[in-house]
Amino acid sequence: MRIGIYGKGGIGKSTICANLAAACADTGAAVLQIGCDPKRDSTRLLLGGRRVATVLDYLRDTPPDLQRGEDVVHVGYAGVHCVEAGGPEPGVGCAGRGILSAFALLDRLGIDWAGYDTTLFDVLGDVVCGGFAVPLRRGFAEAVLVVTSEEFMSLYAANNILRGVCNMDQGEGRAIGMVLNRRERGGEAAIVSRFADAVGVPIVAELPRSDVFRAAEASGRTVVEAFPGSDEAAILRALVDAVGDGRLTTELPLPLSDEALEELLSGGPIGGLLGGPGAGPGRRPSAGPGRRPGAGPGHGPTDAPGDSPAETPTGGPEPGAAGAAAGAVPTVGTAGAASHRFVSKSLLAKEPLHGCAFAGAVATLTQVRDAVTVAHGPRSCTHIAASSLLSAGLGTLARHGTSVPEQLAPAVLATDLGEHAMIHGGLHELRTTLAGTRSAGGPAAGGEPRAVFVVTTCPAGVIGDDVDQAIRDERASRDERAIGAERAVRNERAIRDERAQPGASEPAPIIRVSTDGNLEGDYLQGVINAAIEGAAALIDPDRGPADDLVNIVAEKNIALNADANLDAVAGLLSGIGVRVNCRFVRRTSVAELRDFMRAPLNLPAYVDHLGRVLIDFLSERFGCAFAQRPFPSGFHETARWLREIAAFFDRLDAAEQTLVSCRTDYERAMAAVRPSLSGKRLMITTYNHDVDWLLETAFDAGMEVVRVGIMDYSQDGVHRTRYADRVVAEVGYDPERRADDIRELGPDLVLANYQSPGLPDTAHYDTVPLCPDAGHLGGALLARRWARLLRAPLVEGWRRDEARLLRT
């Protein structure tokens, strides 16, 4: 069983939690205790007084590819697995967010939740925000124990916790009881009994104030370990037995209003119950179904034949159910090692994050034209993400005359969270927006979307909305609707004796893609997550391959020449009788994604970091075959690329025929520029790590390449060239050297991704695109421009004006 232990700060939760863990472990059970308190001392008594590295420190200090589960899971007394989430120093940061991050990391690292017989979550103080409520979410704690004393503030906190339980439970009870930890000898325990009775949650154990605890703690041990024969240890073991035997039932508590609580504690009558979801408007007249008949103030755990623990949720990505054989040793750090390889370069290198995963995911998911993307967060986030799409769409339209509706009018529904949601959570807005997607179609869909994606922003991630729960609710609602629609179809069929379309009323899948703004990573991480969690979730692995088809993988949606390059590539492929099946993920559809596996070969548009990550993923997950080379630019690359694909499809003759025509075009183009460019000196400084398309053009035009400087780039770190014998490229080139190099080397033409001011006026300068034009003429078209450029004045007149008027 997985139990969340809550209570007011300083009430003794950690001590009780560690003792329960120890008592559990003594029975031979596999036990995990997770301390969810920035104080990081929850498991200290299980570890001989030792404080251990926390998950959050580890997350911050360890590169993603080196993170392993075993580094954050420490083995304590009787084999108890101990984890400390950790958190910020008091007064700074967001501890709630820390817990969310810690749980997300444990999931990613593949912690084997199902392998533990008992998991205990020791949670700081009140359920003050979404972060502290994480253990209460479905799939984590199945039961909640509240630790309280007889003091007012402790009961006040207990009442607040029960409110949190109600909010999370949606009508299902999970409170199994309260542990009364007496703070004063002879204190007024009756008041706790009154409270327990009022809220409908029994006291399941009562611990006297005792020096035994202090003595055990002084030795860095639990009472169960240090004083196994003590009365206190016996009480704790009895509680463990009661839980283990299933004698404690889960209750839907009836928390009190603040006024009612005050009245109760002052001895007055009880009124003004808050109730919880499903509890009804008034006080529950009697114990609900399954409530233990004898439970009441001061009662300990008793036998309750027929009662059973809450049903374990099934399905979905949440941690698996408990119930593995006692004594089994769970493993950690295996699953995560594989899944965590699909990370962006910035995350991998712990570099500053460029952009946010939310925007990257929105940019990618909106390329599925008949899907709708729900953006959960404030308006500014969606506006910024949409503006980035628009910028690419408007640029493509202006430069290439190509209209990309997926960027000009992206199918995004935003929850537009306001102030209220930041305080009270935004699930209402999310549920409403998800429901709204039922009647929203993508720009090309003309009706109900075929899929719904959900992405979240930083604020949504910080407040910790339980997005998965909202999605489950919406799925359930759609399933009901689909059943109704199916019935209607059947009825209609009976009347008309027509054959209904199978699956016509099948609800669209709702798929969450991890983003939380940039909490999951940078823009490229969002692109990666959208591809592997979103688009790839739609791929039907059972679709068999068909002839003559290829998929395109890892195009750049912000590149203005993406579609022009696809046209160039498709033209080459048509020469060998091969067609494009699906673009992963650009300007595609749910049906095309489902049919992804029909293409026996996949073509990466780029083999940069993103390209390599997607190749790795699709190869491992679906066994996809890939061409080795990216989209070609220049004749040599085109020939090599086309031959590779043709060999795969056994169409080499057709490829050679196509290349004859390409070679003629290319040689004609180069012959035209050679008189102007031959013998000219060229210098290149660029972020592009693959510059062979430029070098081929330059060498074929008879130019002398005097310097290639490759600067650090956020998207790639691997330089490759076939011209190593003709020119040495300097990777990690310092751009500050440019002016000196130009003076020293005397190039006629300097190429860079951006024109920089302040360089010597002894050379012509031009820009080269970060994403080259694909096809055999990709470089030749640039060379034509270089030839013209060298005939232009070395220093244009406006530069003198700029120097005279703008720099003053």
Next chain:
Amino acid sequence: MPPFHDSRPDALTGAILAVEGIRDAAVLLNGPTGCKFFHGAVAEGQLPRESSYDPLRFIDEFYFGQPRVPSTYLDGDDYVFGAAEKLRRILPVVAGKGHRLIAVVNTPGAALIGDDLERFVRAADLDVPCVSIESTGYSGTMEDGFQEAVVRVLEVLLGRSEHAGPSEGAEDAEPSDHAGTSAQAGSPERAGPVEHADPTQHAGTSESVEPSQPSVALVGVSLFQRFWEGDVAELRRLLGLCGVRTAAVVCAGSTVADLRRLGRAHVGAVVHEDLADQLVPWLSEHAGLRIVRTGDRPPAGLPGTPIGFDGTEGWIRAVCASVGADPAPAVAAVDEARRRAAMHIKRFNSLTGLPKGATFSVQAPASVARPLTTWLHDYLGMIPVDDGREESAVPAGLIAAVGTEGTASGPVADVPAADVVLADGATIARLRAAGSTAAGVEIALPSGGRIDVVPRCLLGAQGALFLLESVLNALDHDR
């Protein structure tokens, strides 16, 4: 079907662009780079300070290849542990650029962490006034964010906040006298406060000032307006003809020094009511500024925003009356524009019967949509078309006033009947993508990418001529 997300900005954008609209001020964003890049690009696009896009020029930590809107590049660790260390480091770096005001703005996510911005500002002890904006709100309107940021800035500059800085009270100081030394010492290449793209366009104190000359501060102009700079220049020109000096434009092209002297303007003249409705009472009470409002929120009391000839004339007359100036020279300039317009309309009309009866649709904020609709209808005889949406920004009162078959604002993507669509670049592109043959006239951001070297404007006499030219060419092309 619910409408998909449109591209309207929210309060964060309004706040950032309010500060970036001050020529020598800078926003320091406490947040992730995802919130930075867009705003850095828009601010630099709308009020350029640099002449190059080369990211290598701006490789300092916190700048990420852009000259504007440095950020603390918050990541997951910062959300958990706070951004204290980055905040401590970034403040002196930004201050070293020589800005005369720094506004530390929390992004929506950062605002939830609760980093105490004031504490870092105090601890940094900078030689430049600082404003801290803990939260710009969530999903609020751009207009609200803009105005709230303006108030925060003015509170500091006018001495009503504890972070007014060492220059407090130095209202007469010229910009070059003010807190510029650290920049010149620290960054000689980009010395001085900031690189002004065109000092002659400076809306503030660059012209000679006669002590008795009536002056006006323009209120309700934002960098997020497509032609803000041309609009300001045109209003300045017209007011200047009447001997009225434009002393400042609040957070749209003026300097910190201009804003410190805001209270010396004889009046504050509202240009766009939706960017000024909350500012007006604050300016009256705290800056001692007498306000001229020529329009109001719907239902409109015309003329409102100086769009079209009548609207412009009404606005000029109201402002001149408030400072005791003679509006005749500006009215004469408007008449000259009317003459030119009438001649072209008559020639066009004699051949085609147009523009009367041609249809149009407008998508713009209410302060533009209402007067523009009125002018196109009343002056050109054009017919606004309605897409039937209830959320149309044009009030029913106006529909009744113009007596047409429909309204003229709200989303226009489904409108098939308009001959001319006046909207932002994205809407126009969407229409074209959807197969619409309507001619598009871009009047708002986001821009479709057109580069305007010749300054354009929507307001004033020149603005009316620009609109007329666009409409006539669109209709001529249609024929």
